[in-house]
Amino acid sequence: GFSDATKKIDEILTNPIEYNSRDLLRLVMLYALRYERHKECQPNLLRFQNMLKGRLPPEELRLITTILRYGGYQSRSTHTSLFENNDVFTKFLKNFDKGITGVTNIYTQHKPLIHRIVSVDLQSKGRLSEEDYPYVESVAPAKHPSNVIIFIIGGITFEEARCVYELNNSLQTKVLIGGTSILNSDKFI
Numbered sequence: 001g002f003s004d005a006t007k008k009i010d011e012i013l014t015n016p017i018e019y020n021s022r023d024l025l026r027l028v029m030l031y032a033l034r035y036e037r038h039k040e041c042q043p044n045l046l047r048f049q050n051m052l053k054g055r056l057p058p059e060e061l062r063l064i065t066t067i068l069r070y071g072g073y074q075s076r077s078t079h080t081s082l083f084e085n086n087d088v089f090t091k092f093l094k095n096f097d098k099g100i101t102g103v104t105n106i107y108t109q110h111k112p113l114i115h116r117i118v119s120v121d122l123q124s125k126g127r128l129s130e131e132d133y134p135y136v137e138s139v140a141p142a143k144h145p146s147n148v149i150i151f152i153i154g155g156i157t158f159e160e161a162r163c164v165y166e167l168n169n170s171l172q173t174k175v176l177i178g179g180t181s182i183l184n185s186d187k188f189i
Contacts, residue, residue, distance in 0.1 A: 002038050005031060009044075013051040021055045026185055028052065029067045036072050063189060112160045114150065118167050118175055122148065148175045155181035155188075 009031055013024065028048045035041040049061050069075065121128055122145070150164070156179035164177045181187070 002035055002040070005035065006040075006044055009048060013048060021052070022186070022189065024052060025056055025060060025063065025189065028064055032064055032068055033071060036068055060189070112157070112163050114160050114177070115163045115167065118148065118150075118164075118173070119171065122173065145173055148173055150175060150177045152177075152179040155179045155183040157183050 009027060012019065012027065028045070031048070032041070032045055035044075045064060049064060052061060117128070152160075156177055161177060161182075164175045167173075167175055
């Protein structure tokens, strides 16, 4: 839970010599997104930023608050959790300093938001929410569309591309994904 995650990040940031500074920044950004609605999150984030001072330039430290502004709960139209399984972050923290042993592919442990949109909203409901996904023409979409095109301005991740590949192998609807670029965590930051 929250206190375990906070203690673990305190431990990691207290002895940051073994870790890449960018990895520490990513860790704190994930913590910010996961626990942003917890009452103690903000003071902890300030403390974590102070612990990272000197290891990262000020503009990179500001990314911790920037990610909340652009990707936090209030900025998401659906106001849903980015972490479908809220235990995922805790499990990730436990393995952060142990390395990734015994895991075939760490990237397949998380399902991106595209998975929920396509498999749940589109397949089970037959349509997307007009409020969250407005469209220009008022043409009633088919009950279950046979083809869907998703284009993300700002870029897509390898994880999202993999998710679409898996969905195309398991659903009746065929999905085509594109974006202005292909992102990795360094490009995103």
